[in-house]
Amino acid sequence: MKLSEAKTSADSSAASVSDRKAERRLAMIATAARLFARDGYADCEMESVASELGVAKGTLYLYFRSKEELFCACVDQGMRELQETVQQAAQGSIAPFDRISAAIRAYLLFFEQHPEQAELLIQERAFFHDRPKPTYFTYREASRERWRVVWAELLSGGSIRDGLTVDQILDFIGNLVYGTMFTNHFLGRSAGEQHALIMDIFYRGIWSDAQRHTGE
Amino acid sequence: MKLSEAKTSADSSAASVSDRKAERRLAMIATAARLFARDGYADCEMESVASELGVAKGTLYLYFRSKEELFCACVDQGMRELQETVQQAAQGSIAPFDRISAAIRAYLLFFEQHPEQAELLIQERAFFHDRPKPTYFTYREASRERWRVVWAELLSGGSIRDGLTVDQILDFIGNLVYGTMFTNHFLGRSAGEQHALIMDIFYRGIWSDAQRHTGE
Amino acid sequence: MKLSEAKTSADSSAASVSDRKAERRLAMIATAARLFARDGYADCEMESVASELGVAKGTLYLYFRSKEELFCACVDQGMRELQETVQQAAQGSIAPFDRISAAIRAYLLFFEQHPEQAELLIQERAFFHDRPKPTYFTYREASRERWRVVWAELLSGGSIRDGLTVDQILDFIGNLVYGTMFTNHFLGRSAGEQHALIMDIFYRGIWSDAQRHTGE
Amino acid sequence: MKLSEAKTSADSSAASVSDRKAERRLAMIATAARLFARDGYADCEMESVASELGVAKGTLYLYFRSKEELFCACVDQGMRELQETVQQAAQGSIAPFDRISAAIRAYLLFFEQHPEQAELLIQERAFFHDRPKPTYFTYREASRERWRVVWAELLSGGSIRDGLTVDQILDFIGNLVYGTMFTNHFLGRSAGEQHALIMDIFYRGIWSDAQRHTGE
DNA sequence: CATGAATGAGTTTTCATTCAT
DNA sequence: TATGAATGAAAACTCATTCAT
Numbered sequence: 001m002k003l004s005e006a007k008t009s010a011d012s013s014a015a016s017v018s019d020r021k022a023e024r025r026l027a028m029i030a031t032a033a034r035l036f037a038r039d040g041y042a043d044c045e046m047e048s049v050a051s052e053l054g055v056a057k058g059t060l061y062l063y064f065r066s067k068e069e070l071f072c073a074c075v076d077q078g079m080r081e082l083q084e085t086v087q088q089a090a091q092g093s094i095a096p097f098d099r100i101s102a103a104i105r106a107y108l109l110f111f112e113q114h115p116e117q118a119e120l121l122i123q124e125r126a127f128f129h130d131r132p133k134p135t136y137f138t139y140r141e142a143s144r145e146r147w148r149v150v151w152a153e154l155l156s157g158g159s160i161r162d163g164l165t166v167d168q169i170l171d172f173i174g175n176l177v178y179g180t181m182f183t184n185h186f187l188g189r190s191a192g193e194q195h196a197l198i199m200d201i202f203y204r205g206i207w208s209d210a211q212r213h214t215g216e
Numbered sequence: 217m218k219l220s221e222a223k224t225s226a227d228s229s230a231a232s233v234s235d236r237k238a239e240r241r242l243a244m245i246a247t248a249a250r251l252f253a254r255d256g257y258a259d260c261e262m263e264s265v266a267s268e269l270g271v272a273k274g275t276l277y278l279y280f281r282s283k284e285e286l287f288c289a290c291v292d293q294g295m296r297e298l299q300e301t302v303q304q305a306a307q308g309s310i311a312p313f314d315r316i317s318a319a320i321r322a323y324l325l326f327f328e329q330h331p332e333q334a335e336l337l338i339q340e341r342a343f344f345h346d347r348p349k350p351t352y353f354t355y356r357e358a359s360r361e362r363w364r365v366v367w368a369e370l371l372s373g374g375s376i377r378d379g380l381t382v383d384q385i386l387d388f389i390g391n392l393v394y395g396t397m398f399t400n401h402f403l404g405r406s407a408g409e410q411h412a413l414i415m416d417i418f419y420r421g422i423w424s425d426a427q428r429h430t431g432e
Numbered sequence: 433m434k435l436s437e438a439k440t441s442a443d444s445s446a447a448s449v450s451d452r453k454a455e456r457r458l459a460m461i462a463t464a465a466r467l468f469a470r471d472g473y474a475d476c477e478m479e480s481v482a483s484e485l486g487v488a489k490g491t492l493y494l495y496f497r498s499k500e501e502l503f504c505a506c507v508d509q510g511m512r513e514l515q516e517t518v519q520q521a522a523q524g525s526i527a528p529f530d531r532i533s534a535a536i537r538a539y540l541l542f543f544e545q546h547p548e549q550a551e552l553l554i555q556e557r558a559f560f561h562d563r564p565k566p567t568y569f570t571y572r573e574a575s576r577e578r579w580r581v582v583w584a585e586l587l588s589g590g591s592i593r594d595g596l597t598v599d600q601i602l603d604f605i606g607n608l609v610y611g612t613m614f615t616n617h618f619l620g621r622s623a624g625e626q627h628a629l630i631m632d633i634f635y636r637g638i639w640s641d642a643q644r645h646t647g648e
Numbered sequence: 649m650k651l652s653e654a655k656t657s658a659d660s661s662a663a664s665v666s667d668r669k670a671e672r673r674l675a676m677i678a679t680a681a682r683l684f685a686r687d688g689y690a691d692c693e694m695e696s697v698a699s700e701l702g703v704a705k706g707t708l709y710l711y712f713r714s715k716e717e718l719f720c721a722c723v724d725q726g727m728r729e730l731q732e733t734v735q736q737a738a739q740g741s742i743a744p745f746d747r748i749s750a751a752i753r754a755y756l757l758f759f760e761q762h763p764e765q766a767e768l769l770i771q772e773r774a775f776f777h778d779r780p781k782p783t784y785f786t787y788r789e790a791s792r793e794r795w796r797v798v799w800a801e802l803l804s805g806g807s808i809r810d811g812l813t814v815d816q817i818l819d820f821i822g823n824l825v826y827g828t829m830f831t832n833h834f835l836g837r838s839a840g841e842q843h844a845l846i847m848d849i850f851y852r853g854i855w856s857d858a859q860r861h862t863g864e
Numbered sequence: 865c866a867t868g869a870a871t872g873a874g875t876t877t878t879c880a881t882t883c884a885t
Numbered sequence: 886t887a888t889g890a891a892t893g894a895a896a897a898c899t900c901a902t903t904c905a906t
Contacts, residue, residue, distance in 0.1 A: 040342060040343065040345055041342070042258060042343070119345065122338055122341050122342050122345075123342050125338050125342075125402075126256060126257070126338050126339050126341075126342030126343065127256065127258070127342065129256055129335070129338075133402065133403070134402055137399075137402055137403060158424055158426055158427075159423065159424055159426070159427040159430075160422055160423065160424055160427070161420070161421075161422060161423065161424045161425075162424070164417070164422055168413055168417075169417075169422055171399075171410075172392075172413070172414065172417050172422075174395075174399065175392060175395035175396040175399050176388075176391060176392045176395055177395070178395035178398065178399060179390075179391035179392055179393070179394035179395025179396065179398070180391040180395065182394065182395070182398075183353075183387075183390065183391045183394060186341075186349060186350055186353055187349070187353060194387075197384050197388070198388065201380070201384075201385075201388050201418070201421065202417070202421065202422060203421050203422060203423045203427075204377070204421040204423055204428060205377075205417065205418065205419050205420035205421030206376055206377060206380055206385055206388075206418060206419060207375065207376065207377065207419045207420055208374055208375055208376055208377045208378070209377075210374055210375070211374075211375040211376070211419075212420060214375075
């Protein structure tokens, strides 16, 4: 359905003007994200986005001041959805380790189902690398605070080896899933059973008991 | 010293014409890599690269067919140097685990000392994302074969837990260092003691002995 | 008072619908003239004019077919007011020379008090210079006929030197005040006592009696 | 002759590279001035100027940073030529009044022969009216200093009526020729014998001897 | 009458690449 | 080989105008 064909009937009772505007904004963001990811920021013309939406170029500029702003809206929206997806997944469990596992699985699946978001993260850095920090890391740090509580609980509960701090663990797992996500994306790998493996090594390491003894 | 001033005197006895050309090529690549990383591929003009080198714009085209080719040469050169650095570091030890540790430390330090290479990897994907696979992964897979041997030895020697395959381990550690490297790069973190931590968790996991029992 | 708030109550008894329309037209012209002069024709947006008036953009198009027509209405209105101002000033005196003086003073004062009109004359020529003749000159020639009578009387009455024709005098004084007006406008000068000087030189020239003798 | 065909032969002995550049700059200015005047600043595309010159659009940008800079160069060049023309004309005579007459004639003839310069003055004000003062007035004030000397001599020599100051005279004649020039331009009038008339009235006024007596 | 969301034509400027010298 | 003047394709963004409500 073309954006231009949406909402032409008389449902104005429920949806206010600003609702409809927000709705169209989201539709624009969704389409733009797809095309930005497909063609790259530079090669994605505003004209293409508009025509894909079935509207005129000028209309895009009624919703976004510039191409850059549209792009940023795409990244922001993607990160918000990622965050929400991960949180929702985590809420399905109560046990800390289960929540962590669920969150990581959701994270990897999100990018598998929304590969355009991985591309947008790259595009953002490539084209706007004068910005202090990629949006991704802003969100990563925001979520860090929430997970800190969970890990602290595990640490104080004796589930974690002595000598590891919450920050070290958070960094490790954060870097691991970040690298895994991009590798999956570039090599076309799926998150499926990979997830169990990651958690396994993360929790138990690769060493055999014999080696644990020697290595200590 | 400007490139244009180099090698103007009579040392042609030792260095053949093609040597000199290769040398200038390398100088061009070094300068271009720095500028590509600093300004981004799009905003880095051939004119800037040329003037930084002290040569005319047209001269660059005597060494590289196009801006894209120059860029690719930068990425290739960077990956070659990475590979060499890592291999050299690994050769300093004999014990497999030591070699692995040394390689990972060298990897992280390389990108810390050559942050422009991290940028180039991003730029490559952002601007030439119609290519099947980032150069980085081509090199990663090439080196995989060398490390496979090392890990196979460890596995058959009983140093590694049952149930893990070489490929799983290679993927895990590959993703981990990849994610760590980019995070370090974006957040300005240093590889220093981080390295010991990574190896520690990688080898032994995060679980306490109590949890290991429960979690099994 | 916003235009949109004007005349909303029941005074339709006296003012007919077309009266009200004419009134709003004038308000639009006044506002537009100010903004056209302030920003220049190109940089003055219909949107600005509308919002300054407190109406929607589309409303302007109910009164003027196009931006160009609105602009022309501004120039026309300005020239009509100039004409009226000058004529009214002239009617205050009976003696021909006094009427002439009064008219010239009124002319210079008009543009001093309505500097936007000077700007509009420039804008008109700059943007619509395919037109045969600036509106200003149309009005100037129209008024010429009225003044021709006055001067003819002075000529036949012997007040004017032999050898000068009415047309020559009209051209001279017309050019003089035109040039004076624009110079005043651009350099921010006031018409004040300048007027007396202009008339003095115009009537008596600059030569001393001695020079008159020699120069003849 | 197309600009692109100029100077292709081997006269590089005399004309240095910078000479040729200056020459091309002038050719560009001449062509641009004509087209700016013909089409107006807004409607005159850089493409048109380039193609009229027989060069590519980009070449214009090697000589002028922007359309605006090209335009300013046209106005400046025009004013310089005006100044030179007027000065040269004045130098043909020795007697002050003759020099003044010659200068005014040259001024009016210059704009008659270069009507595009009159247009450029209008365009400049219309499009860049945020600038403090039109270029014309900058030049007018610069030349004022030179003429001040001439008039001071006439005043002290008794050729000028008592009660007139040099500044008053300079303003009067400046405004008069400015207004005359533009009127000529707009109405397509020629400066020819008009010049004699202007000087006549300027020097002797319009009053008859009888009126002089009465009016005093 | 009034509104304001939607339209889409139109132009400057940049910069990779070429090629005559 | 080296130069650098010349080329020209390409795209974001604005804003006058329209018209459904």
